[in-house]
Amino acid sequence: MSEPYKIGIAGLGTVGASTLQLLVNENARISARAGRPLKVTGINARDRAKDRGVDLAAFEWFDDPVALAKSNGIDMFIEMIGGSEGVAKASVEAALASGKAVVTANKALVAHHGAALSKLAEETKGASLHFEPAVAGGIPAIKALREGMAGNGVTRVSGILNGTCNYILTEMETTGAAFAGVLADAQALGYAETDPTADVGGFDAAHKLAIMAAIAFGQQINFDAVQIDGIENVSAEDIEAAADMGYRIRLLGVAERTDAGVSQRVRPCLTPTNSPLGKITGVTNAVLIEGDAIGAAMLTGPGAGGYATASAVLADVVDAARGNCPPTFGLPVGDLATASTDPAADEGAFYMRVSLKDQPGTLAAVAAALGKEGISIHRMRQHDHTGDMAPVTIVTHSTTLAAVDRAKANIASLDVSLAPPVSMRIVGV
Numbered sequence: 001m002s003e004p005y006k007i008g009i010a011g012l013g014t015v016g017a018s019t020l021q022l023l024v025n026e027n028a029r030i031s032a033r034a035g036r037p038l039k040v041t042g043i044n045a046r047d048r049a050k051d052r053g054v055d056l057a058a059f060e061w062f063d064d065p066v067a068l069a070k071s072n073g074i075d076m077f078i079e080m081i082g083g084s085e086g087v088a089k090a091s092v093e094a095a096l097a098s099g100k101a102v103v104t105a106n107k108a109l110v111a112h113h114g115a116a117l118s119k120l121a122e123e124t125k126g127a128s129l130h131f132e133p134a135v136a137g138g139i140p141a142i143k144a145l146r147e148g149m150a151g152n153g154v155t156r157v158s159g160i161l162n163g164t165c166n167y168i169l170t171e172m173e174t175t176g177a178a179f180a181g182v183l184a185d186a187q188a189l190g191y192a193e194t195d196p197t198a199d200v201g202g203f204d205a206a207h208k209l210a211i212m213a214a215i216a217f218g219q220q221i222n223f224d225a226v227q228i229d230g231i232e233n234v235s236a237e238d239i240e241a242a243a244d245m246g247y248r249i250r251l252l253g254v255a256e257r258t259d260a261g262v263s264q265r266v267r268p269c270l271t272p273t274n275s276p277l278g279k280i281t282g283v284t285n286a287v288l289i290e291g292d293a294i295g296a297a298m299l300t301g302p303g304a305g306g307y308a309t310a311s312a313v314l315a316d317v318v319d320a321a322r323g324n325c326p327p328t329f330g331l332p333v334g335d336l337a338t339a340s341t342d343p344a345a346d347e348g349a350f351y352m353r354v355s356l357k358d359q360p361g362t363l364a365a366v367a368a369a370l371g372k373e374g375i376s377i378h379r380m381r382q383h384d385h386t387g388d389m390a391p392v393t394i395v396t397h398s399t400t401l402a403a404v405d406r407a408k409a410n411i412a413s414l415d416v417s418l419a420p421p422v423s424m425r426i427v428g429v
Ligand SMILES: NC(=O)c1ccc[n+]([C@@H]2O[C@H](COP(=O)([O-])OP(=O)(O)OC[C@H]3O[C@@H](n4cnc5c(N)ncnc54)[C@H](OP(=O)(O)O)[C@@H]3O)[C@@H](O)[C@H]2O)c1
Pocket: 010, 011, 012, 013, 014, 015, 016, 044, 045, 046, 047, 048, 050, 065, 079, 080, 081, 082, 083, 087, 105, 106, 107, 108, 133, 134, 137, 303, 304, 305, 306, 309
């Protein structure tokens, strides 16, 4: 019988408690997969008295996660506290520095400090860093990208990376309601946090995209290079106009290799209703990987939830217990390229909505403003008038974001323009 693999868990909330329950209740099955007995020895949270769904008497309780991280009684430290700084960071650093394997679901921590933490893991005998649960919850996106796609030159990785946003956009689509009301309902139902900024502002999706981009393109993680735009300004009008033309609005994270580097963007985009990402509704997440050998492969599933995320934690636990510890970002830290960014490049079709005075010659003025920037119109549709306003939606042929921004400024300055034009990129995946 091989030696037990001893595990400490810090943070026993949604994910930590589910992980603990699975490690207790399904121990024989998961241990068999790990090739040795998995044994939780130490635990930590703030409130010792809280019910965590299992009897805690068998485990040593630690008031301080850093003390648990350094303890000689564990081989692996599972960090399920959250937050990019504070005790989560301090305890992960302490665990790595003392030669432990670390599993974290903490995308904020990995997005901001992943490079330094993986360097520490490489430099410390016995240490390793694992973060499958940090990206897209239960979907094994990291493994698929890092190991499953190792034979590919990845050209683009994209996805629906935040279930709260996808839920809100889906609800807006089906009910016709405005963002604020749907957000309030989502908060009441527990689908959105009291402070929704990380989700609806696009930051949570951006953390996940930065992690995947580093692996996909073999470069150092660079969260600051992600251009982020949330869903707060997506209007019911745009959702309806998009649907009218066969599109859905989705918060997409897209990282792609361009001639000048790698562009990383999180923003609301239009995607065809019948495209793989356009079909994703509700809280479901999706990760689409495009590579030169495979073409495209997509994974969908629950991007959050206790047991779903614990499933990804346990994949890492099994790997580490077996000694399967590939370089965190797919390459040794020293071999990762310097992060290259291409903030300017953004080429493709765009959606535009302009609000014009209902009078002769207005469309010609808009067409001229677009033509001046070399933007050609693929489709144009005029919607029902509201008072003396005529909303017009436009789908362009391939152009650049810079040209669209200049055209919007030109249109906004026209006498016939009644509100600032709106634009969104159309992503055909
Ligand atoms: N929830 C999901 O579906 C999901 C999905 C993917 C990734 N994640 C990530 O997983 C991590 C945990 O998320 P969660 O939803 O499980 O959070 P959570 O339910 O809020 O649980 C956090 C846990 O950390 C403990 N904690 C907080 N501050 C602490 C401190 N200073 N010292 C010790 N323990 C402390 C809390 O203790 P008490 O219970 O005693 O208050 C609680 O047990 C986060 O990084 C999150 O981004 C979550």
